[in-house]
Amino acid sequence: MDFFAQIIINGILLGAIYALISIGLNLIFGVIKIVNFAHGEFLMIGMYLTFLLFSQSGIDPYLSIPIVFVLLFVLGILIHKIILQPLLGKAEFNILLTTAGLGIVFQNLALMFFKSDYRVIQTSYSAAKIELFGTLVSVSRLGAFIVAILAAVILYFVLMKTRIGMDIRAVSQDPEAAVLMGINDKKIFTITFGLGVGLVGIAAAIITPIYYIFPTVGESFSTISFIVVVLGGLGSFHGALIGGFIIGIVEAIGGIISSAEWARVFSLLIFLFILFVRPSGIMGKNARV
């Protein structure tokens, strides 16, 4: 029983990481309809920032969450204003290529500035664990779980209860009508992109004590975040959360009942199955052709 409980806990903790990384990607797609192929690289940049704050100024990754969020928010806004906005409304393919290109540029800039070394930060809680109802829970993963839930709740309130959140939802649901109602859609797009990138920054700060940093670390997570987002329903806020937890738990159980090599296969099978039954994802609104 403990064994099974432990596996479920492992899956939930992993799922929280997947979910948090995916929320920003999902937000950007849902509102601006941009598939951001540089998503993994924004995560990488956030991880390097967390690393620098920790190694240069001794700031704990959890305390650096707001700093990394703000820095990436600003980076997102700049990227959107300077590079992406002029392409909006033109051929979609151009934006796709541009975000993919940005990803490569970021990777190579990281290679230039940080060299190719693997960086790791050692915090007092990096491999610490606590016992909870007969299961072992990693402190840093539990922290990631809590931050993921908090971030999701705060984002939810921002979207539902604030003026800017309402504007974002309006633009997301019907851009033309929103513009007619006097909403500045360009501004909303820019803020949303910044917010999406900032959210990845939060994810970056909390996974830095768990993982390692190198210029291409984003690739390890970007594939899974695309799966999570599509599974949950592109553009659906709850979808990314549910998708993250489903993938996390399926991988944890799948790796036990067969071999670890097959864990990803199980999650991809679930992914295909759900797309077959619900082509627009679990929480997706419109069936897309």
Added chain:
Amino acid sequence: MFRATKLLSLVLGVLLIFTGCASPQDGASQDQTGDIQIKLGVIEPVSGSMAPLGTAEYEAIKMAIDMVNEEGGVLGKYKVEHVFADSQSNPSVGASEAERLITTEKVPILLGSYSSAIAMAISEIAERYKVPLWEMSGATDDLLIRGYQWTFRNEAMASSWGASGVEFVAEYAPEALGKELKDIKVAIVHEDGPYGTAVSDGNRKYAEKFGMNIVLDEGYSSKTVDLSNIIMKLKSAEPDVLLLTSYVTDAILFNRQAKELGFKVKMLVTHSGGHSVQAFVDGVGKDADYILTVDPVPCKFNTDALSPELEALHEQFVERWTEKFGNPPYHHVESRQFAQTILLLKEVLPLAIEKHDGVTPEAIAAAAKELDLPDGSTLMGYGVKISTPEDPFRDPWLGNEHIGQNIKAHAYINQYFDGTLHTVWPEEFAAVEPVPVLPPEHPLAAQ
């Protein structure tokens, strides 16, 4: 519209600069006096996921070439130049770059290539064009058991690392654990690429040969971001000995998650790859201590066996590397590439020039096959004798026939003490005595 196009072309322009593959050396013009020109083709991944260590390997190769050139070149008179190509961590790019180096740049030999998968792809091109591939880090057995005649490897093949790991266990475990071989519970866990799979083949075959009890035998993808499921299985299997084969990130992840999930084991034998690089020590700190790792390269070993010139050369390299990069060269990456590039420049090419009148692909291949060096005459410790199609090497662990393999090569076992690796096996190269069982202060040590 105009602005968008302009911006996009700017972005694409920047992209081209960054991803631009191999820039051919604008090397010195050749004199046409019939002098021998030596132009090596070097292929390493300096972009993409393998860039971290691929870049370091390339730097070491360049340093070996520079140092030989400063002495006047091969045989003291033939300068060496090289053309570099970036395989971008991608086997098919590696293959097309190999083809370009051979057909356009006309190189008579290829050096590389970091990963077994890339080596496999390049070796097919080498075979087709009959140009030697001097493989310095792709360790998979598959590379040399396909009957190919143009690929040469100085290092021990991956399955022999796995066999050596088990040999070490068989030698030390019965006494250290107070158990008979058949009662020793062994778990084999490996990354499932060509390298990890080949090592685990050696593990499995020899564990069976010694009659050990294999309680878990499983692979995983080295790109994974979660190893909890494999660690949970290890916890229920309760092995005495864990034979582990990983790359860097998964090695760090394994250590962290094993601690988080409370996995304990008595003997931990790893097989190079991630466990042999500085990044692992940086990533796990003191936990690295007492971990045993099977490695193709010795580290802080008993150098009495080496010739004084070789020792001096190695010291010179260490000094120069430290000065240039601020840290000493790492044995598993830089020293290893340096040693094998030096072997090519100081033994193979001179033989090709003196005995076969040049540095054509045929001359280099013939020289490589004729080379017969005793133990202690290379920076890797062991000697060199390469197996040929007429006299292939049949390995005792899997029974495959290897062509182009240095049959004098063998693996070493190194162990971490205070964050530094020391060779502990085989005995004649050992600098210190091994500590086979994890001591109680290690977080993964079983009581």
